[in-house]
Amino acid sequence: MAEGLFYMTTIIIYRIWFHPLAKYPGPFVAKFTDWYSVYHAFLGDRHIDFHQLHEKYGPTVRYGPHRIAMNSNTALREVYHVRSNSQKSQFFTVFQHFFKVNMIMTTLDHQEHAFKRRIAAQALTPAALKGMEPLILRNTRIFCEKMLDNPDDKTKKWNSARNMSDWCGWLVNDIMGDITFHRNWNMLTSDENRELLKVLNQGVGGLNMMGHMPGVLKLQLDKILFRSATESTYKYERLTEEQTAWRFAQEGKIQEHDIFGGLMGAHDKETNRSLTREELIAEAGLFIIAGSDTTGSAITATIFYLLHNPECYARCEKEVRETFSDLEEIHGGEQLDTCQYLQACITEAMRMSPGVGGTLLREAMKGGMTIDGTYFPEGTDVGVANYAIHHNADYYPEPFAFRPQRWLLSSQHKDGVSAEEIQLAKSAYTPFGVGRASCMGQKLAYNEMMGVIGRLMFLYDMRLQPGSSLGEGGEHMGKNRSRKDEFQMWDVFVASHQGPMVEFRPR
Numbered sequence: 186m187a188e189g190l191f192y193m194t195t196i197i198i199y200r201i202w203f204h205p206l207a208k209y210p211g212p213f214v215a216k217f218t219d220w221y222s223v224y225h226a227f228l229g230d231r232h233i234d235f236h237q238l239h240e241k242y243g244p245t246v247r248y249g250p251h252r253i254a255m256n257s258n259t260a261l262r263e264v265y266h267v268r269s270n271s272q273k274s275q276f277f278t279v280f281q282h283f284f285k286v287n288m289i290m291t292t293l294d295h296q297e298h299a300f301k302r303r304i305a306a307q308a309l310t311p312a313a314l315k316g317m318e319p320l321i322l323r324n325t326r327i328f329c330e331k332m333l334d335n336p337d338d339k340t341k342k343w344n345s346a347r348n349m350s351d352w353c354g355w356l357v358n359d360i361m362g363d364i365t366f367h368r369n370w371n372m373l374t375s376d377e378n379r380e381l382l383k384v385l386n387q388g389v390g391g392l393n394m395m396g397h398m399p400g401v402l403k404l405q406l407d408k409i410l411f412r413s414a415t416e417s418t419y420k421y422e423r424l425t426e427e428q429t430a431w432r433f434a435q436e437g438k439i440q441e442h443d444i445f446g447g448l449m450g451a452h453d454k455e456t457n458r459s460l461t462r463e464e465l466i467a468e469a470g471l472f473i474i475a476g477s478d479t480t481g482s483a484i485t486a487t488i489f490y491l492l493h494n495p496e497c498y499a500r501c502e503k504e505v506r507e508t509f510s511d512l513e514e515i516h517g518g519e520q521l522d523t524c525q526y527l528q529a530c531i532t533e534a535m536r537m538s539p540g541v542g543g544t545l546l547r548e549a550m551k552g553g554m555t556i557d558g559t560y561f562p563e564g565t566d567v568g569v570a571n572y573a574i575h576h577n578a579d580y581y582p583e584p585f586a587f588r589p590q591r592w593l594l595s596s597q598h599k600d601g602v603s604a605e606e607i608q609l610a611k612s613a614y615t616p617f618g619v620g621r622a623s624c625m626g627q628k629l630a631y632n633e634m635m636g637v638i639g640r641l642m643f644l645y646d647m648r649l650q651p652g653s654s655l656g657e658g659g660e661h662m663g664k665n666r667s668r669k670d671e672f673q674m675w676d677v678f679v680a681s682h683q684g685p686m687v688e689f690r691p692r
């Protein structure tokens with residue numbers, strides 16, 4: 186007992202005063218324990234906390250014994266660059282704990298990670314994406330119909346309000362079930378599987394907390410400390426296994442392309458390898474989360490900001506209604522891509538409320554790495570927090586204002602900005618991550634997001650439910666969440682949120 190106490194005290198003293206990172210500013214508790222991160226992961230406010238830490242301590246903050254957060258576009262490039270001397274942090278291995286084998290996101294080794302990306306790329310070719318489009322549209326049509334109380338009633342009256350966080354969540358999960366496995370979850374049409382959305386969210390939230398304290402898992406304390414989140418994670422693992430078992434059994438029966446089929450059929454020439462059955466299950470588990478929660482958050486956030494900024498809403502609606510004369514013209518492709526204002530609104534919404542708001546940690550490898558001229562020794566976890574850099578006024582003047590025009594050229598749009606300003610904004614923009622491990626589904630996601638919002642605007646007038654403030658900030662939520670016109674998210678690695686409550690009427 187006394188020896189243990191002595192050991193702990195020595196470590197704490199070392200970490201506070203003698204550790205190589207001791208000279209960097211940050212909250213006192215975080216100097217000697219990662220419970221600081223676990224606590225904020227529990228509160229779901231890590232994204233906001235990073236913003237405040239940088240406001241208080243500057244661009245380089247020590248927020249854990251071995252962890253540094255930075256807040257510049259140069260750091261963004263240097264930490265995540267393909268040639269950076271870094272690998273994904275051990276944090277990511279927590280996801281592997283449940284699937285037993287690595288998936289792309291949890292693979293630290295560069296060569297192995299590159300192999301997995303080459304395999305996944307074969308499942309996401311432009312031709313494959315085209316093949317998935319009918320599945321995306323089928324779900325989008327159902328979703329649009331469900332915005333009305335009675336789809337046959339085309340009278341111009343406001344329908345009862347829909348909670349967009351729920352409905353967009355159900356939509357993107359149905360899409361992901363279809364395009365990953367050819368197995369729709371039917372969340373839009375039945376409440377049987379809707380519970381799954383909570384399970385996924387809680388499961389990832391649980392992993393997020395445990396990822397910051399891997400010791401919790403080693404000692405199996407997760408079952409005591411994070412019981413409900415742990416149960417959710419196991420449910421999520423079982424569900425993925427069940428889905429993949431079903432999909433394996435369909436081999437040869439499904440003719441159209443889906444991601445799982447693409448992964449099964451993929452072979453890497455460089456290594457002469459394919460994915461094993463276990464790796465396929467793990468990869469499928471990743472795709473469900475990677476492609477659904479993030480896309481749902483982005484669609485919901487865009488709707489929130491459009492409805493809180495009537496001028497932007499009117500301009501976006503005008504663009505969509507002038508570009509298309511028939512609903513079925515609205516799908517991924519050149520015509521949809523001409524809707525620059527719609528695209529700028531989505532980009533700006535993901536800047537204001539990124540679906541992954543915290544740091545995507547990278548660990549300095551042997552020899553350490555130098556970021557923004559500062560050397561960090563091997564083993565240091567360094568990251569740039571998405572929400573913090575997205576609200577850094579050096580790159581985004583008036584960072585808390587929704588201004589889609591910051592992404593538009595002044596030569597083409599009267600209130601746009603210069604090419605240099607857009608370049609600067611892009612240099613700090615990272616909702617999809619950047620560099621070696623950046624998101625592989627960006628094109629798919631934009632097609633989905635623009636198609637869904639485009640169709641809603643083509644079909645309906647929309648308004649916030651009178652009297653409802655769900656999704657908004659407010660004084661009662663504390664200083665950090667007091668902005669009424671900011672969509673409130675809870676950081677669970679991805680994001681959890683509620684609202685806005687929206688009413689629709691046929692145009």
Ligand code: HEM
Pocket residue numbers: 289290291302305472475476477479480483540541545616617618619621622623624625626627629630
């Ligand atoms: C708005 C929607 C989306 C957002 C905001 C988003 C965001 C992200 C982020 C932040 C990462 C982590 C990057 C890193 O660690 O540096 C990621 C990784 C990934 N995303 Fe997405 N994502 C979206 C949609 C999708 C979709 C639709 C798919 C696939 C169908 C997808 C597939 C992936 C994959 C496979 C990875 C792992 C990449 C790797 O580790 O190398 N994502 N995404």
